[in-house]
Amino acid sequence: MNYKKKCHPERSRGTGFTLVELLTVLFIIGALVGILIPALNTVRRIAKEAKQKAQLTTIEMALEAFKNDYGDYPPSDWWAPPPASTGPQDYCGAQKLSEALVGWDLRGFHPDSDFRATGRNDKGVYIYDPDNAVFLDQRKGPYLELATANIYRLGASGRGMLDGLFDYSTLGTTCPLAPNTYVLCDVFGVKPVYTAGVSRPVKAGAPILYYRANTSSKNLDAAAYENRIYNFRDNYPILTLRRLADWNKAFQFRMMHRLEDFQQFYEYIRDPKVSGRAWPYRPDSYILISAGADGLYGTSDDIRNFGN
Numbered sequence: 001m002n003y004k005k006k007c008h009p010e011r012s013r014g015t016g017f018t019l020v021e022l023l024t025v026l027f028i029i030g031a032l033v034g035i036l037i038p039a040l041n042t043v044r045r046i047a048k049e050a051k052q053k054a055q056l057t058t059i060e061m062a063l064e065a066f067k068n069d070y071g072d073y074p075p076s077d078w079w080a081p082p083p084a085s086t087g088p089q090d091y092c093g094a095q096k097l098s099e100a101l102v103g104w105d106l107r108g109f110h111p112d113s114d115f116r117a118t119g120r121n122d123k124g125v126y127i128y129d130p131d132n133a134v135f136l137d138q139r140k141g142p143y144l145e146l147a148t149a150n151i152y153r154l155g156a157s158g159r160g161m162l163d164g165l166f167d168y169s170t171l172g173t174t175c176p177l178a179p180n181t182y183v184l185c186d187v188f189g190v191k192p193v194y195t196a197g198v199s200r201p202v203k204a205g206a207p208i209l210y211y212r213a214n215t216s217s218k219n220l221d222a223a224a225y226e227n228r229i230y231n232f233r234d235n236y237p238i239l240t241l242r243r244l245a246d247w248n249k250a251f252q253f254r255m256m257h258r259l260e261d262f263q264q265f266y267e268y269i270r271d272p273k274v275s276g277r278a279w280p281y282r283p284d285s286y287i288l289i290s291a292g293a294d295g296l297y298g299t300s301d302d303i304r305n306f307g308n
Helices: 002-011 019-070 093-102 133-138 168-174 232-239 262-268
Strands: 151-153 182-184 191-193 202-204 209-212 243-245 250-252 286-290
Touching: 019 093, 019 286, 093 182, 093 209, 093 232, 209 232, 232 262
Parallel strands: none
Antiparallel strands: 151 182, 191 202, 209 286, 243 250
């Protein structure tokens, strides 16, 4: 009898956690989450950067194949139409890179191209006519796999203005670039874009900037920019566009002003290991620039094919 009386209180005691114990567990879980989330973000960032470096390597391989076929890398100079022409027809480095590697209309590059926004050469011949079997037979490439090359149209059109990078309806006359041309974009998706035959949008990144070196030049400080090893104006039209087409409105696309300032651009591409007169990285070929995760060109998270 005494044994039962002694055991009865023990059997009736509650088995749940006390408030102090619950708070302690919650504190430990919160501390672990606080440690894990930054670590996971770091892993994601490193993975994205590795993917971007791999994309630039693929582009470099494609450019080497182009050079093997045509004897040189594609031009990157900013071509503007004559003053008497109408419509947005400027054509710059990022667009020319895309044309060289996949073609003006994504069907391959034509050797008679003069790299014009209209798909015609300087003789007025529409060499990218998709209905001309002769022109199609003369094309080379594409040098990049279209399914994985991150290629997007510049101008938005169609349902919801969602099939291109920039909503030209909000830019008015401030946008000089031809909307029906394409650019290669980086892997840091910031903009939902619809593509033909796909019901759900994909996230497009910022355009890859392309600058070809002027190998006949030996300096970065010639009075005329076109006489320097690299011309900061080659991608200027891309850098002046700051609005992307969103679902229902245009929002600010964070394009950096720094590369529009030519002095900062030349400091940005300068190789610090070379003493004396300013000297750029890769003076005998070309440079490629991704804006990185922040969407800003000229910042420390840029992914490039030069420097560290």
